[in-house]
């Protein structure tokens with residue numbers, strides 16, 4: 001495993017791999033790696049000759065300074081995990097390397113970036129789209145791996161890649177869960193013991209929603225109401241939103257006719273948790 005800090009060095013590494021005819025897989029991360037990240041890395045390892053993991057806590061996607069300051073950072077522990085998962089290169093740039101003096105460009109995917117998470121976190125997806133565009137251009141990878149847990153992020157990135165003709169396959173990866181259903185997230189460590197015990201209510205609500213859709217319920221509002229009811233019954237959970245939307249543009253739908261996705265955001269104490277699941281009508 002080699003740690004690469006400079007963009008110029010990353011370009012040299014990538015150019016060498018491409019000249020040798022090797023396929024390159026990139027897993028963008030902000031560190032604080034958990035089993036969810038491991039699954040992205042393992043998939044990249046299986047599918048690509050060279051695996052690059054980026055490790056960069058991107059300041060431009062935090063609209064809350066406190067959230068950025070509190071974001072867990074332990075590069076050595078993350079490098080160890082990357083090594084265990086067979087990563088070849090960890091790209092670990094300093095903020096000034098990614099955003100030098102004079103940096104002004106942003107990538108904005110209107111519409112998708114302003115709804116749902118974008119409403120509570122103005123500018124968040126603009127920061128994500130900008131940094132992911134930079135990472136894809138630096139990494140020149142064949143495939144890039146993203147978790148389905150942040151479903152909206154995945155759609156913003158897919159739209160951006162399609163619109164800008166970036167030649168990469170975006171590979172969505174299944175959400176990895178704790179034994180009690182809580183979706184793995186770097187934020188989970190910030191839950192108190194009581195909040196942690198209450199948090200699987202989100203997964204329970206989504207599982208119930210899937211069961212409704214599986215049993216033939218097509219009324220999206222009924223499914224949405226069921227998710228809300230289950231989460232609102234938990235005193236430690238403050239539901240921000242739950243919606244049932246079309247898989248691509250995340251527009252709200254009335255009837256599940258083919259594919260749909262349920263998205264949830266709920267706050268436990270000071271910790272905002274998001275989760276999602278696909279719904280398939282029979």
Ligand code: PAF
Pocket residue numbers: 028029030056058061128131132150153
């Ligand atoms: O999902 C994340 O960890 C981040 O949003 C990403 C994609 C690495 C961009 O900073």
